[in-house]
Amino acid sequence: MATFLDGVNRLLRTATIIRGDDDAIMTFSDTQHSADIQLAQIAIQSEITELVSDQLLHYEKTNSTITLVTGTRSYALASNFIRFFGSHPSFYDSTNNVRIFEYPGGEDRLMNIDYQYKTNQGAPVCWYWESTTTKQVSFYNVPDSTYNNRSLSYEYEKSVLVTNTTDTLPFHNNEEYYAFIDMATRRFQFLLEKQPAGSLPLDATYANAKARVANLIRPTNPNQRYGKRYV
Numbered sequence: 001m002a003t004f005l006d007g008v009n010r011l012l013r014t015a016t017i018i019r020g021d022d023d024a025i026m027t028f029s030d031t032q033h034s035a036d037i038q039l040a041q042i043a044i045q046s047e048i049t050e051l052v053s054d055q056l057l058h059y060e061k062t063n064s065t066i067t068l069v070t071g072t073r074s075y076a077l078a079s080n081f082i083r084f085f086g087s088h089p090s091f092y093d094s095t096n097n098v099r100i101f102e103y104p105g106g107e108d109r110l111m112n113i114d115y116q117y118k119t120n121q122g123a124p125v126c127w128y129w130e131s132t133t134t135k136q137v138s139f140y141n142v143p144d145s146t147y148n149n150r151s152l153s154y155e156y157e158k159s160v161l162v163t164n165t166t167d168t169l170p171f172h173n174n175e176e177y178y179a180f181i182d183m184a185t186r187r188f189q190f191l192l193e194k195q196p197a198g199s200l201p202l203d204a205t206y207a208n209a210k211a212r213v214a215n216l217i218r219p220t221n222p223n224q225r226y227g228k229r230y231v
Contacts, residue, residue: 002177005165007184008040014185015040015192028165036192043188047180048161048170050210052082056217057170060160061085068143068150073118077135080158091127091152100152103128103140110140123147176216183209 002010009025012018017036018025028037051057064078084090090099103110103126110117110128122141130136143150160170171177186206190197200206 001171002169002174003165004041004044004162004167004169007044007162007169007177007181008037010178010181011040011044011185011188012036014181015188039191040184040188043184043191044169044181045161047184047187051180051213051217052157052160054214056214057160060158060170061155062158063153063155065151065153066091068124068139068147068152070143070145070148071121073142074130074132074136074138077137077154078156078158081135082157082159085155085157089154089156091154093150093152095150100124100127100139102126107131107138114140118142171217173216176213179209179212179216183213185209 005025005028008028009018012025012033015036017033025033025037028041030037048057052060060082064081066075066077068075088101090101092099106128107117107130114120117140120141121144124139124141124143124147127137127139130138162169169177169180171180183206186203186209187200190200190203
């Protein structure tokens with residue numbers, strides 16, 4: 001599939017920044033078109049973030065585990081963690097064949113129900129977000145010795161943001177890739193012309209490109225009818 005470098009080259013060609021057969025850039029540090037190369041990178045990265053935030057990209061689904069330790073309440077999630085996969089995120093305890101779901105109301109509610117929630121040990125029955133500078137979760141109860149070295153698995157969406165020239169763009173086929181570059185090219189042009197970023201979603205060319213990307217990425221065929229259907 002296409003790399004980050006491929007995407008920048010296609011974007012620059014679509015925007016007519018480069019034209020000839022020998023004009024394709026070889027690295028992001030090329031001196032020719034240096035400013036345009038940097039803007040193209042920003043445009044592609046911004047549009048990937050846009051699609052991830054809209055939950056249109058599903059390429060990034062993966063899984064990981066955490067290992068419980070006696071008396072340890074909080075645990076860091078994977079370094080490339082974006083968010084849990086699915087509408088009911090949970091940790092799976094294969095030893096007991098149970099799932100541990102998020103505590104309703106989070107830590108703010110829990111602290112008013114059990115004043116010793118940070119120290120009470122036992123079987124972990126739920127988890128909640130730990131407010132800190134990294135993505136961490138905490139368990140209630142705090143794992144006791146029975147759960148020492150117990151592995152819990154979880155499914156999540158990993159970061160698909162591209163940085164290096166050889167990083168693969170998160171698309172499954174050329175149709176998705178080409179439509180995405182059309183979308184990113186429009187953002188590039190807005191950046192190049194110093195137009196207000198807030199007006200980009202209202203731009204007809206951009207909106208059309210994003211709609212094509214959304215229709216191509218979705219796993220089922222879009223509805224071809226408008227209004228109610230009566231049988």
